[in-house]
Amino acid sequence: MDIKSQSYAVEVEDLTVAYDAKPVLWDIDLKIPKGKLMAVVGPNGAGKTTLIKAMLGLLTPVSGAVRFINGRDGIHRLKNRIGYVPQSGSVDWDFPATVLDVVLMGCYGKLGWIKRPRKADVELARKTLQKVGMEEYASRQISQLSGGQQQRVFLARALVQQAEVYFMDEPFKGVDAQTEKAIVLLLKELKEQGKTVVVVHHDLQTVADYFDWVTLINLRVVASGPVGEVFHEDNLKKTYRSTGTLLRSAM
Incomplete structure (x- = not known):
């Protein structure tokens, strides 16, 4: 597939990120076309979460640039057009907030932190909770939810x-089969609406079923493109540095 003619949702150029002078990502070049549902896969320590955070501006790279929406803008000018679902383990679930409060936080990018949510915002929040099967929990404290329920709220x-x-960091981690199925349906619905969704994913066996685009990384980008073109055993071996057949069950 020739992607030169496509418009891009995200462009990453020469991105290098280091922790304590040790490179975690090295010379990352990546172009994500609009309207794709993309998995980011690689072994533990490959830099998947770091890549997401660097694209979101949550980490300062040593070098490189990230641009959004046809290369016109950086993250700081587009915060209300970028959605983020972090890893569940990185969230303070003891924070005293109800389910509805947490969902309404998604409106603050447009409202600002001073203005109170409008009636229309509350209605949208409740409608969205219904969409993820959590409307009846709107007044419950987030600490009282199961892992799968918490993931639905975020x-x-x-x-x-x-x-x-949208950027999502392992949204299927620790959730039950029913929640995973519900999340997949929502992701595909977002894609049908023309949204771009970037998901850190660890289950190789579901990549072809859940996604239409994939980026394989291990400190560097090994391959990126349509699942049917780049998600094959040779690239998986390069990514996981395996010379055996441990990945064949995923194909």
Whole structure:
């Protein structure tokens, strides 16, 4: 597929990120076309979460640039058009907030932190909770939810932003099969709406079923493109540095 003629949701150029002078990502070049549902896969320590955070501006790279929406803008000018679902383990679930409060936080990018949510924002939040099957838990404290329920709430928070590009860091981690199925349906619905969704993913066996685009990384980008073209055993061996057949079950 020739992607030169496509418009891009995200462009990463010569991105290098280091922790304590040790490179974690090295010379990353990546172009993500609009309207794709993309998995980012690689072994533990490959830099998947670091890549997401660097693209979001949550980490300062040693070098390189990240541009959004046809290369016109950086993250700081587009925060209300970018949605983010972090890893569940990175969230303070003891924070005293109800489910509805958390979802309404997704509106603050447009409202600012001073203005109170409007009636329309509350209605949108409740509608989104219904969409993820969590409407009946609106008044419950987030600490009282199961892992799968918490993940649904943070997905709802991202959805109310009505963003153009979504980043999700292992949204299926620790959730039950029913929640995973519900999340997949929502991701595909976002794609059908023309949204771009970038997902850090660890289950190789579901890549072809869930996604249409994939980026394989291990400190560097090994390959990126349509699943049917780049998600094959040779690239997986390069990514996971395996000379055996441990990845064949994923194909």
